[in-house]
Amino acid sequence: GENVEQHPSTLSVQEGDSAVIKCTYSDSASNYFPWYKQELGKGPQLIIDIRSNVGEKKDQRIAVTLNKTAKHFSLHITETQPEDSAVYFCAASSYGQNFVFGPGTRLSVLP
Amino acid sequence: KAGVTQTPRYLIKTRGQQVTLSCSPISGHRSVSWYQQTPGQGLQFLFEYFSETQRNKGNFPGRFSGRQFSNSRSEMNVSTLELGDSALYLCASSDGQYNEQFFGPGTRLTVL
Numbered sequence: 001g002e003n004v005e006q007h008p009s010t011l012s013v014q015e016g017d018s019a020v021i022k023c024t025y026s027d028s029a030s031n032y033f034p035w036y037k038q039e040l041g042k043g044p045q046l047i048i049d050i051r052s053n054v055g056e057k058k059d060q061r062i063a064v065t066l067n068k069t070a071k072h073f074s075l076h077i078t079e080t081q082p083e084d085s086a087v088y089f090c091a092a093s094s095y096g097q098n099f100v101f102g103p104g105t106r107l108s109v110l111p
Numbered sequence: 112k113a114g115v116t117q118t119p120r121y122l123i124k125t126r127g128q129q130v131t132l133s134c135s136p137i138s139g140h141r142s143v144s145w146y147q148q149t150p151g152q153g154l155q156f157l158f159e160y161f162s163e164t165q166r167n168k169g170n171f172p173g174r175f176s177g178r179q180f181s182n183s184r185s186e187m188n189v190s191t192l193e194l195g196d197s198a199l200y201l202c203a204s205s206d207g208q209y210n211e212q213f214f215g216p217g218t219r220l221t222v223l
Contacts, residue, residue, distance in 0.1 A: 032209065034211065034212070036214070041216075042216055042217075043115075043201050043214035043215050043216045043217050044154075044201070044214045045214070046211055046212070046213060046214075049211060089153075089154060095209045096142075096205060096207070096208065096209040096210055096212070097159065097166065097167055098156070098167055099144070099156060099212065100156070101153060101154040101155075102153075103153045104153060104154075
């Protein structure tokens with residue numbers, strides 16, 4: 001079955017700097033890759049996603065890149081703000097089913 | 112559009128009891144998935160229901176079961192609770208057609 005690895009497990013950046021979180025997946029059948037942000041006491045919130053027919057997608061300060069050959073995808077957050085502090089999860093899915101999540105990255109943005 | 116709702120938000124049970132959790136998906140969504148989230152194991156997939164049928168199932172014992180009603184609301188049941196079942200149980204809804212999955216706030220279950 002699918003296995004998703006995520007690095008780093010914790011990340012601290014200064015406000016205004018960029019943050020990058022990387023994930024790798026094992027199943028070449030996976031074709032949908034969402035990223036979620038989870039704040040304390042809340043459920044995960046979808047922040048951006050990418051499908052396998054696209055190499056990069058951007059939404060304001062957030063971007064995701066996908067390398068299908070290497071089976072890895074990354075989340076890029078630019079101009080980080082304190083409110084970006086949270087746990088971020090990547091996931092891999094085949095046609096919107098059988099989601100497998102990475103273990104999460106705790107991002108701290110220091111003012 | 113209202114988001115995914117889960118009830119109750121918090122539950123305390125003792126070992127051996129059973130529990131039922133409820134999830135109401137986003138209006139128009141026909142797929143509901145359930146996940147268990149723990150600090151040690153992360154987010155683990157329990158099962159998915161689509162149009163009242165279980166479409167996918169994770170690797171959890173038979174004590175964990177679910178169902179979906181004709182209005183797409185879903186319930187999850189855990190019987191003979193164990194201490195290790197203490198977790199945040201999340202449900203997520205989607206239209207089931209290869210599109211985004213949205214999570215509810217979760218039910219925090221504590222087993223004493």
